[in-house]
Amino acid sequence: MKILVINGPNLNLLGVREPEIYGNRTLKDLENLITAHADKKGVSVSFFQTNHEGKMVDAIQSAMNVYDGIIINPAAYTHTSVAILDAVKSTGIKCVEVHISDPDTREEFRKISYIRLACIATIKGKGFDGYLEAMDILMDACK
Ligand code: DQA
Numbered sequence: 001m002k003i004l005v006i007n008g009p010n011l012n013l014l015g016v017r018e019p020e021i022y023g024n025r026t027l028k029d030l031e032n033l034i035t036a037h038a039d040k041k042g043v044s045v046s047f048f049q050t051n052h053e054g055k056m057v058d059a060i061q062s063a064m065n066v067y068d069g070i071i072i073n074p075a076a077y078t079h080t081s082v083a084i085l086d087a088v089k090s091t092g093i094k095c096v097e098v099h100i101s102d103p104d105t106r107e108e109f110r111k112i113s114y115i116r117l118a119c120i121a122t123i124k125g126k127g128f129d130g131y132l133e134a135m136d137i138l139m140d141a142c143k
Pocket of ligand 1: 099102103
């Protein structure tokens with residue numbers, strides 16, 4: 001099974017960015033954690049991070065016929081991007097939405113998630129471990 005992990009804007013600054021919300025670990029730490037879990041489960045995993053909406057759309061489209069599932073944290077684009085929602089819907093790839101924090105308990109504007117409409121599950125507020133749970137959900141869904 002092949003999974004693509006997509007992280008959106010400002011997640012390249014994990015470890016520096018608002019550590020009281022996102023913690024002290026870096027994006028590299030996150031990728032290492034996911035890779036270790038994937039190795040244990042016999043899953044092949046790739047990573048993509050971008051600060052650009054269109055590049056995220058391109059990455060989702062390129063995943064068609066290549067990956068079995070996507071774990072996506074669209075970051076701020078969660079709350080604004082119909083284009084990213086449409087990309088996931090267009091490809092039909094199984095997708096799980098992940099947030100390190102719980103956006104539903106933060107500012108009002110973070111309560112809207114467009115991508116949620118195209119995802120088989122949403123994991124939020126579980127820190128980095130949410131990505132591992134997302135992988136398990138995708139594995140179950142692709143059995
Ligand atoms: C986030 C939550 C979003 O509201 C925010 O814009 C992010 C990160 C999270 O992982 O908790 O950049 O997606």
